Amino acid sequence: NAGVTQTPKFRILKIGQSMTLQCTQDMNHNYMYWYRQDPGMGLKLIYYSVGAGITDKGEVPNGYNVSRSTTEDFPLRLELAAPSQTSVYFCASSPSWDGAYEQYFGPGTRLTVT
C-alpha cells in the first residue's frame, strides 16, 4: 500500500490564482481530512469527509472547497489564492470514527502565495 499520497509536494502561486491539491489513499478508508499547518502552530482542520459524497467544514474552511466523488480521492481547491493561505497542507485518512483508529497522514504540500 502507498498509504496517503499528496501532489504536488511544493507549489508557488501568485495572488488570485487557483489550484487543486490532490490527495489519494489506497486503504479504503471512509474518513478523510485536510489540515493546514502554519509555523509554530498546530494543525488546523479545513474540511473533512465521512464518505464519498459527504463533506463538512472544519475550523478554517474559508477560501477552500472540497469534493469527495470516490472513496480514494479528496481534492482541496483554492479558488483565489491569498498570502494568508501560505502554509503546509496535510491530507489524512482513517478507517472509521469510534475513537479507536489513528489518522494516517500524507507527506504534505508546501504552498507559497506571493
Added chain:
Amino acid sequence: SQELEQSPQSLIVQEGKNLTINCTSSKTLYGLYWYKQKYGEGLIFLMMLQKGGEEKSHEKITAKLDEKKQQSSLHITASQPSHAGIYLCGADTGGGNKLTFGTGTQLKVEL
C-alpha cells in the same frame, strides 16, 4: 486560549537524558493521540490512549493519560538523536469525527 496546550514549546536535551512533554486539554478527553513529525515530512503515529490511567510504551517512549486532569504526558528515556523532531498531541474532545491538535513541542537532542 488554545483548546489543547502543549509544554514545553521547545526542548534541547543532551543525548542520554530523559525528558517529558505534556499535553493539557480544556475539554474532556475521549482519546489522545501522539504523533511525531520530522521537518518537511508528514506525521507519524506513535500512540493512542483512550482510558483514564492508561499507559503505553514503545521502545523508549511512554505515554500516559490522566483523565481527571485532562492531561497526557509523553516521556522519552535515554534520548537519542533519532528522537529529534516535533511532537504533536491530538485529542478527541467529543466533537465527532475529528481531532484537535496542540501546537507541538520541538525536540532537539545534542550529542
